[in-house]
Amino acid sequence: MLTTSRFRILLLWLSLCLQLLTTACSQEEEARPTTGTVEGTVVPADALRLVTATATDGRTVEAIPDATTGRFSLTALPAGAYTLTFSPATGYVRPEPVKVTAENGRSVSAGRIVSGRDGLIRGMLTWNVGSTSYSATLYYGSISKSGMFLTGATSLGATWQQISLVIPGYGSTIPFQGVGTYPLGEAEYPFGDFTSYANGNAVRHLTGYPGFASKSRGLITVTRFDENARTAAGTFEFVGTPLQLGYEDVTVTNGRFDVTF
Structure with a gap:
């Protein structure tokens, strides 16, 4: 039979193992991404001044495209469906909305967003x-x-x-x-x-x-x-x-x- 001192040591060891297991699980939960990113490219690069992602519940996230490369990145998006809408620069037409789905821990591409001139002088x-x-x-x-x-x-x-x-x-x-x-x-x-x-x-x-x-x-x-x-x-x-x-x-x-x- 275990003596009282050995029994106490066993309990202490089991308690320590349980704490380590709990801490590891907690760290794994904390490290798991909770948001994603949607990226794309505007063509021509200076055609749009703002890209807006609207979630199904009405929440919005905005990004300003790079005027030289046309690239934009909408970050910190909780997983789910979004509609991208666009604010054109002067002289350009507004592209049609684009549907995308953000995924936690991933970067999703919205592709090339093409705009044309409005033809106004x-x-x-x-x-x-x-x-x-x-x-x-x-x-x-x-x-x-x-x-x-x-x-x-x-x-x-x-x-x-x-x-x-x-x-x-x-x-x-x-x-x-x-x-x-x-x-x-x-x-x-x-x-x-x-x-x-x-x-x-x-x-x-x-x-x-x-x-x-x-x-x-x-x-x-x-x-x-x-x-x-x-x-x-x-x-x-x-x-x-x-x-x-x-x-x-x-x-x-x-x-x-x-x-x-």
Whole structure:
């Protein structure tokens, strides 16, 4: 039979083993990951300014994509289903939401999130008529390697002015080829258009039109055209002849544009 002292030693040893086993189990539980990560890449890299992961219970986690690489990482996500939504940078469209499932201790890929340009024209277009300077506040048209159709208006209230610069890629004596100088008035295309609206009456002044005498009426000079970066810049000046009787020619000077599209 065990003596009292040996019995006590046995109990102490068993107690120590139980404590060690309990501690090991506790450490294993503490080391087990309780959250995961969702990663992805934005294309182009600067197209999105924010990525938001929304859980089924409404909780959100946000990440800002790297403007150079486009990579983003949503960390500390409890396991479960999430919907990724995107806040586009100016000039880009919002991609469709993406469904992902976060897993504890793992990094899950959301893949490539692709955004495209919205095609809207933004930037600067200014000109002078006489000694008065004007700046466009509204923009219309389209710009691509197929042609430049740029319109800027001061406003659309009771009184406004509008400049249009038109250089088609096809059907023009001098087709659009990006950077270069384009004479106005020598043919129907390319042309400049100055339109003014006041007292309920819109008056257009053109550099070229069927029936007009073919002569130099001005220039559009494109100093920068980058279809990949979607930027265009240049200068212009022209004399516009009114389409309606009873109006004088209008001389547009110091024209400048610097836009994204």
